[in-house]
Amino acid sequence: xxxxxxxxxxxxxxxxxxxxxxxxxxxxxxxxxxxxxxxxxxxxxxxxxxxxxxxxxxxxxxxxxxxxxxxxxxxxxxxxxxxxxxxxxxxxxxxxxxxxxxxxxxxxxxxxxxxxxxxxxxxxxxxx
Numbered sequence: 001x002x003x004x005x006x007x008x009x010x011x012x013x014x015x016x017x018x019x020x021x022x023x024x025x026x027x028x029x030x031x032x033x034x035x036x037x038x039x040x041x042x043x044x045x046x047x048x049x050x051x052x053x054x055x056x057x058x059x060x061x062x063x064x065x066x067x068x069x070x071x072x073x074x075x076x077x078x079x080x081x082x083x084x085x086x087x088x089x090x091x092x093x094x095x096x097x098x099x100x101x102x103x104x105x106x107x108x109x110x111x112x113x114x115x116x117x118x119x120x121x122x123x124x125x126x127x128x
Contacts, residue, residue, distance in 0.1 A: 045084030
């Protein structure tokens with residue numbers, strides 16, 4: 001009899017576009033496990049955690065330089081505190097580029113059951 005796998009890491013993912021620094025940019029709404037699942041390494045700061053609230057962001061190196069190494073960034077109609085900057089080399093970022101933004105997902109994993117892009121959700125997980 002085959003044993004069922006155990007879920008080690010899981011993250012909701014929502015792909016969307018938002019206005020940032022006068023341009024439309026890729027934004028990924030995800031949970032903290034997203035960083036480990038995608039192999040994203042930070043060059044500065046840290047990831048965000050749900051208990052901190054939703055107005056936190058991790059941004060790509062290019063965007064960080066473009067905003068003048070800022071600590072806050074306006075995404076859409078809200079201001080977000082930048083908690084970290086991610087290294088774009090060697091990261092599995094097929095859905096975004098180095099000027100992308102990762103912010104906390106405001107939905108639970110159980111809510112996301114549809115795979116899609118640009119405003120719809122996905123669940124990223126790894127099974128042992």
